Amino acid sequence: MNKQLEVPPPLLIEEQMQQINFTLIEALHTNKQVCLTYYKNGQCITETGLIQFVDSLGNLFIFIDEVFELKNKMRLVS
Numbered sequence: 001m002n003k004q005l006e007v008p009p010p011l012l013i014e015e016q017m018q019q020i021n022f023t024l025i026e027a028l029h030t031n032k033q034v035c036l037t038y039y040k041n042g043q044c045i046t047e048t049g050l051i052q053f054v055d056s057l058g059n060l061f062i063f064i065d066e067v068f069e070l071k072n073k074m075r076l077v078s
Contacts, residue, residue, distance in 0.1 A: 006042030
């Protein structure tokens with residue numbers, strides 16, 4: 001049943017990656033809450049929280065979710 005609900009991973013173009021990177025850095029500097037949607041195990045998951053760290057060269061960031069206040073290391077991949 002779960003296999004039927006799976007969606008293919010989204011593909012991002014370079015402009016989208018640059019816009020996401022800009023948004024992450026802006027959220028980090030303004031301490032603004034973001035709504036983040038990411039792909040994991042065939043599903044798109046949406047969470048709200050804060051960006052704690054951004055490494056734009058390595059496409060890595062640390063996200064603290066609003067509900068459990070857990071730190072999640074995430075990587076942007078195209």
